[in-house]
Amino acid sequence: MASSTLICDTEPWKELRAHVEDINKTHLRDLMNDTSRCQSMMMEFDGILLDYSRQRATTGTLNKLFSLAEAARVKEKINRMFNGERINSTENRSVLHVALRAPRDAVINSDGKNVVPEVWQVLDKIRDFSERVRSGAWVGATGKALKDVVAIGIGGSFLGPLFVHTALQTEAEAIECARGRQLRFLANVDPIDIARNITGLNPETTLVVVVSKTFTTAETMLNARTLREWISSALGPQAVAKHMVAVSTNLKLVEQFGIDPNNAFAFWDWVGGRYSVCSAVGVLPLSLQYGFPIVEKFLKGASSVDQHFYSAPFEKNVPVLLGLLSVWNVSFLGYSARAILPYSQALEKFAPHIQQVSMESNGKGVSIDGVPLPYETGEIDFGEPGTNGQHSFYQLIHQGRVIPCDFIGVVKSQQPVYLKDEVVSNHDELMSNFFAQPDALAYGKTPEQLQKENVAEHLVSHKTFSGNRPSLSILLPSLNAYNIGQLLAIYEHRVAVQGFVWGINSFDQWGVELGKSLASQVRKQLHASRKKGESVEGFNFSTKTLITTYLEASADVPSDPSTLLPKI
Numbered sequence: 001m002a003s004s005t006l007i008c009d010t011e012p013w014k015e016l017r018a019h020v021e022d023i024n025k026t027h028l029r030d031l032m033n034d035t036s037r038c039q040s041m042m043m044e045f046d047g048i049l050l051d052y053s054r055q056r057a058t059t060g061t062l063n064k065l066f067s068l069a070e071a072a073r074v075k076e077k078i079n080r081m082f083n084g085e086r087i088n089s090t091e092n093r094s095v096l097h098v099a100l101r102a103p104r105d106a107v108i109n110s111d112g113k114n115v116v117p118e119v120w121q122v123l124d125k126i127r128d129f130s131e132r133v134r135s136g137a138w139v140g141a142t143g144k145a146l147k148d149v150v151a152i153g154i155g156g157s158f159l160g161p162l163f164v165h166t167a168l169q170t171e172a173e174a175i176e177c178a179r180g181r182q183l184r185f186l187a188n189v190d191p192i193d194i195a196r197n198i199t200g201l202n203p204e205t206t207l208v209v210v211v212s213k214t215f216t217t218a219e220t221m222l223n224a225r226t227l228r229e230w231i232s233s234a235l236g237p238q239a240v241a242k243h244m245v246a247v248s249t250n251l252k253l254v255e256q257f258g259i260d261p262n263n264a265f266a267f268w269d270w271v272g273g274r275y276s277v278c279s280a281v282g283v284l285p286l287s288l289q290y291g292f293p294i295v296e297k298f299l300k301g302a303s304s305v306d307q308h309f310y311s312a313p314f315e316k317n318v319p320v321l322l323g324l325l326s327v328w329n330v331s332f333l334g335y336s337a338r339a340i341l342p343y344s345q346a347l348e349k350f351a352p353h354i355q356q357v358s359m360e361s362n363g364k365g366v367s368i369d370g371v372p373l374p375y376e377t378g379e380i381d382f383g384e385p386g387t388n389g390q391h392s393f394y395q396l397i398h399q400g401r402v403i404p405c406d407f408i409g410v411v412k413s414q415q416p417v418y419l420k421d422e423v424v425s426n427h428d429e430l431m432s433n434f435f436a437q438p439d440a441l442a443y444g445k446t447p448e449q450l451q452k453e454n455v456a457e458h459l460v461s462h463k464t465f466s467g468n469r470p471s472l473s474i475l476l477p478s479l480n481a482y483n484i485g486q487l488l489a490i491y492e493h494r495v496a497v498q499g500f501v502w503g504i505n506s507f508d509q510w511g512v513e514l515g516k517s518l519a520s521q522v523r524k525q526l527h528a529s530r531k532k533g534e535s536v537e538g539f540n541f542s543t544k545t546l547i548t549t550y551l552e553a554s555a556d557v558p559s560d561p562s563t564l565l566p567k568i
């Protein structure tokens with residue numbers, strides 16, 4: 001396929017389009033009766049069981065999807081990624097988050113240079129620094145050990161680390177390692193987020209980690225200046241050196257901010273923000289909280305999936321299968337959303353993280369060559385842990401729109417609870433729902449079944465479930481640092497596969513720029529109006545009215561205020 005040919009013009013795409021008609025004649029109720037089909041749609045990798053038999057697909061569909069992958073040159077694109085080629089062409093960058101978790105002796109080149117030693121240099125520095133902080137060898141300005149950490153960052157410099165932290169928080173080994181320590185995340189520029197995050201913290205015992213790939217993100221930098229003020233107003237400006245460290249690719253700006261370059265932890269432009277949790281972005285705050293050895297296990301779990309993704313044949317390749325099935329659901333069956341439903345409260349921040357990984361990567365309107373696409377890419381990802389979601393939005397999933405669901409379950413709970421007189425353990429109760437929901441979606445309930453149950457005639461249509469609603473199930477053996485790494489890498493690579501098929505650049509994010517530049521115009525206006533009383537100009541009627549109303553109603557804000565920090 002010539003690079004400017006769109007995938008929708010290839011034979012495999014057209015064949016899949018035509019194949020939709022065959023699939024529309026099937027119902028999951030019947031497809032699920034075919035045991036050999038179901039058997040072929042289950043696989044195991046490194047302790048993880050993947051069951052995609054409840055997808056609206058046959059083995060024939062899968063074969064057509066493999067042909068589509070071939071037409072899209074997915075294998076070649078995976079190789080180019082692992083070989084450090086500049087596949088993020090609009091930013092002229094390699095995409096090498098896999099190097100962040102590669103074993104020490106691996107060789108992964110970017111521009112002819114093996115990047116793995118550099119990666120391990122930073123990891124070793126993190127191991128050393130986090131051990132010094134955790135042991136109390138590194139102390140704050142007043143000689144006290146730093147037991148609490150506030151990580152400031154947003155987007156990719158926040159969501160991944162928050163997901164991993166939340167997942168580890170209730171894990172037995174991690175709990176032991178984190179005793180007496182706190183890790184908090186300050187992301188939003190909303191001063192309420194500052195108030196929430198400094199409440200109960202003492203600057204004397206707090207370490208602030210400023211996390212920003214660019215070190216220019218407006219929200220992060222204002223929050224960083226605010227916490228710098230919080231520290232220096234309590235302990236004096238010289239305390240900043242002991243209480244603030246940074247993670248960035250822009251070490252020059254880190255130094256200009258006033259953070260000692262020795263306390264800066266680098267990463268590289270070949271790590272995309274939303275793919276950066278395995279760099280110092282995640283590894284530093286998580287190592288401060290849990291110790292490096294636990295975080296190393298997380299990296300190993302991700303690395304295991306990386307090797308599998310790179311080398312397993314597509315028929316037995318978890319991220320590839322998941323990616324192709326998502327393309328099938330979005331581009332052929334027309335399902336524009338995807339629900340991520342972990343049956344584990346520890347994974348409550350997984351869906352928010354994957355929202356960025358997926359939607360920022362694949363929500364594009366043009367091909368990698370800049371050609372407007374006649375088909376839509378990306379999907380609307382959302383999710384909540386089960387069973388909470390069941391009591392919230394599942395109604396729509398069961399009887400309203402069709403939304404392919406990812407059910408993620410865990411065999412061994414991090415926190416088992418048994419009550420002597422209960423029918424099952426608390427985790428079995430949770431998992432009963434995990435096993436039941438996919439069948440409820442697939443099979444539904446027919447009017448005939450309802451009539452047999454003597455349901456009143458006027459309620460039959462209300463109580464009917466059409467079924468035939470696709471889902472897939474991922475069963476993890478447990479939820480330790482290693483498994484969390486595996487899960488992360490599966491989803492990262494799945495998103496890449498989708499982008500490779502759609503022929504887009506999944507690694508840039510130009511769509512976030514316009515809002516930023518318009519906000520800067522508004523910021524200038526707010527400054528000019530508050531400080532010099534200038535009237536609101538240069539906006540459309542609606543925006544002008546909104547800003548003017550806001551300014552008039554908050555005219556009591558002093559035009560030259562002295563520093564005010566949250567009092568909570």
Ligand SMILES: O=P(O)(O)OC[C@H]1O[C@H](O)[C@H](O)[C@@H](O)[C@@H]1O
Nearest residue numbers: 155156157212213214217273512
């Ligand atoms: O890490 P930073 O440079 O501060 O960037 C934080 C975030 O900024 C933007 O919103 C980008 O779209 C995100 O991809 C990025 O993760």
